[in-house]
Amino acid sequence: MGGGFAQENGMAAIDQRTEELTQALRTAGVRITRQRKALLEVVAGAEDHPDAVELHRRAVEKMPGISLSTVYRTLTELEAQGVIQRLQFEGEAARFEHTETDHHDHMIDVETGEVVEFRSERIEALQAEIAAAMGYEIVRHRLELYVRRKPSGG
Amino acid sequence: MGGGFAQENGMAAIDQRTEELTQALRTAGVRITRQRKALLEVVAGAEDHPDAVELHRRAVEKMPGISLSTVYRTLTELEAQGVIQRLQFEGEAARFEHTETDHHDHMIDVETGEVVEFRSERIEALQAEIAAAMGYEIVRHRLELYVRRKPSGG
DNA sequence: AAGCCAGTTGCGAATGATTTGCAGGAAAGG
């Protein structure tokens, strides 16, 4: 059902996530075309943080001929529905990730480009506190730590 | 010396900042042309967070004919020297600010576009702590709070 | 199974911000 013979582990979760994305689009009243279906599977299965071009590359494998325009259009729609998130790191093209149940921030290894997710209740609370103290309420925020692997006594 | 008849208050500080920017370029071994001189004064005098086009608009008043290319080139050089900072907020063109002695983060009013600066030692400390716990050290970071003025019972 | 039709698609052209190639121009220092 998940297509292919990838690791048995996790396939179900991906299928479920694909279903969630599909429902989000249906709810938004948009048609589930085969190009969208292909892209949804790709997005649901992405464990990394790919940009539009990379998602397109992967989608082409499932649905040859799908255009980059369609990928962008669908990603924009998915973002509008709140089921995926657009990440805009310094200088790079936007990357996308499916919205998990929990919010998190990102740590970007400046040497490898690798992205690590993390979450800190304390920081979240402090942010709200600071904004409140200045008479504001937070609509959304962005916290990115550009890091380097720490030399561990070499 | 500061040029013009703006508020007496602050003129000296701007002149000093202009001097700092000028020195930074000299140190970098680049020539102080009149277009650069004009731009440096504009940057030093900017109390807001203007983008390249706006800085160009202001620079043209002091040095008619200065091109946008030159503005971009010089801003890039100033950034490389670390005396100004490039801010990349969601969707917008890059904005610039002269590097003050202290580091700070930004709060962007999503309704007015206004930018407020703030700083929290506690958040800074927590970030370093989190990164360290995952084996990283922070190279730089970016924290932006997209906010809305809180309804204060009116 | 056919038909209908608004929503979609692929393509190429358009955007918008920023960068770059190049030929003429001008800082710095002799």
Added chain:
DNA sequence: CCTTTCCTGCAAATCATTCGCAACTGGCTT
């Protein structure tokens, strides 16, 4: 004043992303 090297303005090039448009197709309705 001269020379050398760096700059500048301009136009064209990039790059990521969006749009216009004619052809196409989901997903109903019959």
